[in-house]
Amino acid sequence: MRIAFAGNPNSGKTTMYNALTGRSEKVGNWGGVTVGTKEYKIKDEYAGGREVIAVDLPGAYSMSPFTPEESITSEYVRTANPDAIVNIVDATNLSRSLFFTSQLLELGIPVVVALNKADINAKEGTEIDVKALSDKLGCPVFETTSTEGKGLSDVITKAIELAGGTQNAPYMQANINLQDKSAVDAEDRKRYKFVNEIVESVEKRKILSSETTSSDKADSVLTNPIAGILIFAAVMYCVFWVSQAWLGPMVADWLVGWIETFQEWVAGSLEESPAILSALLADGIVGGVGAVVGFLPLVMVMYFLIALLEDCGYMARVSVVMDPIFKRVGLSGKSVIPVVIGTGCGIPAIMACRTIRDERERRATSMLATFIPCGAKIPVIALFAGAFFSGAGWVSTLSYFFGLVLIFLGALLIKYITGYKYRESFFIMELPKWKTPSLKFAFKSMMERAKAYIIKAATIILICNTVVQVMQSFDWSFNVVEEGAENTSILASIASPFAILLIPLGFGVWQLAAAAITGFIAKENVVGTLAVVYGLTAFIDVEELELTGGANNVAMAMGLTSVTALAYLFFNLYTPPCFAAIGAMNSEMKSKAWLWGAIGLQLGTGYTVAFLIYQLGTLFTEGHLGTGFIPGLIAVLCMVAAVIYIGKRTRAHFDEQYNLHRNDGKHGATA
Amino acid sequence: MALLDAEPGMTYTVKEINTSDEDMNSFLFRLGCYEGEPITLISKKKKSCIVAIKDGRYNLDELLSEAIMV
Numbered sequence: 001m002r003i004a005f006a007g008n009p010n011s012g013k014t015t016m017y018n019a020l021t022g023r024s025e026k027v028g029n030w031g032g033v034t035v036g037t038k039e040y041k042i043k044d045e046y047a048g049g050r051e052v053i054a055v056d057l058p059g060a061y062s063m064s065p066f067t068p069e070e071s072i073t074s075e076y077v078r079t080a081n082p083d084a085i086v087n088i089v090d091a092t093n094l095s096r097s098l099f100f101t102s103q104l105l106e107l108g109i110p111v112v113v114a115l116n117k118a119d120i121n122a123k124e125g126t127e128i129d130v131k132a133l134s135d136k137l138g139c140p141v142f143e144t145t146s147t148e149g150k151g152l153s154d155v156i157t158k159a160i161e162l163a164g165g166t167q168n169a170p171y172m173q174a175n176i177n178l179q180d181k182s183a184v185d186a187e188d189r190k191r192y193k194f195v196n197e198i199v200e201s202v203e204k205r206k207i208l209s210s211e212t213t214s215s216d217k218a219d220s221v222l223t224n225p226i227a228g229i230l231i232f233a234a235v236m237y238c239v240f241w242v243s244q245a246w247l248g249p250m251v252a253d254w255l256v257g258w259i260e261t262f263q264e265w266v267a268g269s270l271e272e273s274p275a276i277l278s279a280l281l282a283d284g285i286v287g288g289v290g291a292v293v294g295f296l297p298l299v300m301v302m303y304f305l306i307a308l309l310e311d312c313g314y315m316a317r318v319s320v321v322m323d324p325i326f327k328r329v330g331l332s333g334k335s336v337i338p339v340v341i342g343t344g345c346g347i348p349a350i351m352a353c354r355t356i357r358d359e360r361e362r363r364a365t366s367m368l369a370t371f372i373p374c375g376a377k378i379p380v381i382a383l384f385a386g387a388f389f390s391g392a393g394w395v396s397t398l399s400y401f402f403g404l405v406l407i408f409l410g411a412l413l414i415k416y417i418t419g420y421k422y423r424e425s426f427f428i429m430e431l432p433k434w435k436t437p438s439l440k441f442a443f444k445s446m447m448e449r450a451k452a453y454i455i456k457a458a459t460i461i462l463i464c465n466t467v468v469q470v471m472q473s474f475d476w477s478f479n480v481v482e483e484g485a486e487n488t489s490i491l492a493s494i495a496s497p498f499a500i501l502l503i504p505l506g507f508g509v510w511q512l513a514a515a516a517i518t519g520f521i522a523k524e525n526v527v528g529t530l531a532v533v534y535g536l537t538a539f540i541d542v543e544e545l546e547l548t549g550g551a552n553n554v555a556m557a558m559g560l561t562s563v564t565a566l567a568y569l570f571f572n573l574y575t576p577p578c579f580a581a582i583g584a585m586n587s588e589m590k591s592k593a594w595l596w597g598a599i600g601l602q603l604g605t606g607y608t609v610a611f612l613i614y615q616l617g618t619l620f621t622e623g624h625l626g627t628g629f630i631p632g633l634i635a636v637l638c639m640v641a642a643v644i645y646i647g648k649r650t651r652a653h654f655d656e657q658y659n660l661h662r663n664d665g666k667h668g669a670t671a
Numbered sequence: 672m673a674l675l676d677a678e679p680g681m682t683y684t685v686k687e688i689n690t691s692d693e694d695m696n697s698f699l700f701r702l703g704c705y706e707g708e709p710i711t712l713i714s715k716k717k718k719s720c721i722v723a724i725k726d727g728r729y730n731l732d733e734l735l736s737e738a739i740m741v
Contacts, residue, residue, distance in 0.1 A: 056739075061701045061702060062701040063699070064697065064701070066697075066698040066701075092726060093725060093726040093727050094726070095703065095722075095725040095726050096702060096703050096725040096726065096727055099701060099703075133680060160693050164686070169713055181693075185700075186687060188700060188701075189705070190695075192703065192705075208725075209723045209725070209726040209728075210682050210711035212680055212713055212714075213729070216713050216714060216728075218719070219713075219714070219721060219728075220713075220721070221718070222715040223730060224716065316730075320719070320730040324718065324719075324732075327732075333732075345696070354688075400729065424694065425734070426690060426695050426735050427730075427731075427732040427734075427735070427736050428698075428699075428729055428730070428732070428735055429730045430727055430728065431721065431728040431729065431730055448681050449689065564737075572735065
C-alpha cells in the first residue's frame with residue numbers, strides 16, 4: 001500500500017515523512033527543500049504491522065506546475081495511483097493551501113487532510129473549526145504538529161483505513177476546454193471563490209496577516225541591500241570561525257591524540273611482522289584514514305551550525321538580499337541556497353538547483369555551486385592552513401570568499417558564452433515564519449553527517465589509501481621499492497605524466513599529482529594520499545607539531561613554499577568536484593554539452609587560479625617568475641581562446657536565428 | 672498605481688497583473704494574487720517589496736512589483 005504526501009511548499013511534508021518512517025531526509029524552513037520523490041516503509045507503530053509505503057513529494061501550489069520540481073508532484077498523483085493521499089496543509093495559511101486540496105479531492109483517491117503547524121496557530125490564537133472543515137471538504141481532517149509528532153497516528157490510521165476506496169469531490173471543475181485560457185482562468189476563479197467561502201466560515205484569526213509584526217521589522221533589516229549583506233557575511237564568518245578555527249580544532253586535537261595512540265599500538269603489535277605489512281596497516285590504513293578522520297570534528301561543527309541556519313528560516317531572507325547581486329551576473333537569488341548548502345556537500349547543493357525556474361540559471365548554478373568548498377575539502381584547507389600558514393584562520397576565510405568570487409566570475413563567463421541577453425527574470429520568494437531552531441534536529445543532522453563521513457572514510461578512502469600504499473610500495477615487476485628509489489614505483493610512473501602538466505603551477509611532482517587525482521574520487525583523499533605518500537600523519541595537531549618543529553617537517557617533506565602550497569590548495573579546491581558530484585551535475589543539467597562545459601570550466605578555473613597564484617606570488621616574493629611560465633601561459637591563453645571561440649560561435653548562431661526570423665517576416669510564408 | 676508606489680502598511684485591491692509571462696501570471700494567481708483580491712504592502716525598498724497575499728509573506732523584485740497594479 002502506498003500513501004502519497006502532497007501539499008504546498010514548506011508545509012512540513014518531509015518532517016512528517018521523517019517522523020513516520022524514521023528516515024532523515026533533508027528538511028529546512030523554506031519552500032523547495034524536497035526536489036524529488038522519496039519513499040520508505042512507515043514504522044510499525046504507525047502502520048499497525050501492515051506494509052505501508054510513504055511517498056514524500058516536492059511541494060506544489062497546484063496541479064499545474066510552475067517549476068520543475070512541482071511537475072514531479074502533479075505527475076505522480078495523476079499517474080502513479082497511490083492508494084491514499086495525505087494532504088499536508090499549512091494551517092497558518094489555510095486560504096492558499098485549500099486551492100491545491102480542492103484539486104487533490106477531484107482525483108478520486110481518498111484524501112486525509114493534516115492541518116499541520118497546529119502549534120503555531122495555537123500560539124497566534126488562530127482557530128480552525130476542524131469538524132466544519134471536514135464536512136465542507138468531504139474528507140477527514142486532523143490537526144497535527146509534525147515537529148513534535150502530534151496527531152500523526154490519527155492521520156495515518158485513517159489513511160490506511162480509507163486506502164483503496166474512492167473520494168467525492170466537494171468542488172468539480174466544469175467540463176471546459178483546457179486549451180482555452182480564459183475558460184481555465186474563470187474556472188480557477190470559481191475554485192478560489194469556493195475556497196474563500198470555506199475559509200471564511202471555519203477560520204477565526206486573532207492576528208490578521210495584513211498587520212505588521214516584529215518579525216516584519218526584522219525582515220526589513222535582514223533584506224536591506226546593505227545591512228542584509230553585512231549581516232549575512234558576519235553570520236557566515238561566525239560559522240566558519242567556530243567550526244574551523246575555534247571549537248572544531250579544539251575537539252579535533254583531542255581526537256587526533258587518540259588516533260596517534262592507536263596507530264602506535266598497531267605499529268607496535270606489528271613489529272614482528274614483515275615491514276611491508278606494517279607499512280600497509282600502520283601507515284597506509286590507520287595513518288591515511290586517521291588523517292582524514294582527524295578532521296571530522298570540524299565538519300561536524302560546521303554541519304550543526306548550518307542546520308541551525310536552515311531550520312530557523314534565514315535562508316529565504318538570504319536569497320532575497322542576494323537576488324539583486326546574483327541577477328546582475330545572470331543568476332537568481334535562489335542560487336544562494338545551493339551555495340550555502342554547498343558548504344556542507346556539493347551533491348545536495350546541485351540538486352537544490354531544481355527549484356530555479358529558468359533553465360539557463362539552473363544549469364549555471366549547478367555548474368558553479370561546487371566552487372564553494374564543501375565539507376570534504378575542509379580537511380584539505382585545514383591541513384594546508386596548519387602546515388604552511390601556522391593554522392591561520394584567514395586561509396579558510398579566503399578559500400570560501402574566493403570561491404564566491406569565482407562563482408560570480410564564472411557566472412559572468414557563462415553569461416558571455418551562452419550569449420545571454422537581458423531577459424525578464426522574475427523573483428518571488430516566500431518568507432516563511434521564523435522558528436526557533438531545534439537543537440535536537442541540528443544534532444541529528446550533525447550525527448547523520450558524521451556517520452556518512454566515517455562510513456566514507458572506512459570504505460572509499462580506506463580502499464583508495466590501501467591502493468595508493470600498494471602502488472607506492474611496488475614497482476611494475478612487483479618488487480618492493482627500495483628506499484631512495486621511490487620514483488620507480490607504480491604510483492610514481494602513473495602520476496608523473498600528470499605532474500609535468502602541473503609544473504607551471506609550481507607543484508609538478510608525482511606525489512602531489514597523485515593526491516590531486518585521488519581527490520576526484522573523494523576530496524578527503526587529497527589528505528589521505530598526502531599522508532600516505534609522504535609518510536605523515538596527524539596533520540591537524542598544529543600546536544604539538546610546532547613544539548617539535550613538526551609543522552615545518554610537514555612543509556619540508558612536501559617541499560612546497562607558502563606560495564606553491566596556496567596554489568596547490570586552491571587547485572584542489574576549484575578543480576571539478578568528486579565524481580559523485582559530477583554525476584549529480586549530469587542529472588540536473590540533462591545536457592552533455594553543458595556537463596562537459598562545466599567540467600572544462602572547472603578544470604580551467606583550477607588551473608588558471610593556481611597558475612596565477614604561483615607565478616605572481618613567486619614574482620612578488622622572489623622577484624622572478626616561477627618555472628614553466630611560458631608553457632603555462634600558453635595553456636591559459638589556449639583556454640581563453642577556447643572561451644572566446646565558443647562565445648563567438650553562440651553569438652553568430654543567435655544572429656543567424658535572428659536573421660532567419662527577420663527574413664521570415666519580410667517574405668511572408670517562404671519557409 | 673504600481674505596487675512600488677503604494678503606501679507600506681496599507682491593504683489594496685489588485686487591479687491588474689501583467690508580467691508579460693503567462694506562467695508567471697498563473698503562478699501568482701495560484702498564490703492568491705489576482706484581480707479583485709486584497710494585497711498588503713508590508714514594507715518596500717527602492718527595488719523590491721514585501722507583501723502579504725492571503726496568509727503568506729512574499730518578497731517581490733522590481734519587475735514583479737511593477738507588474739502588479741493596485
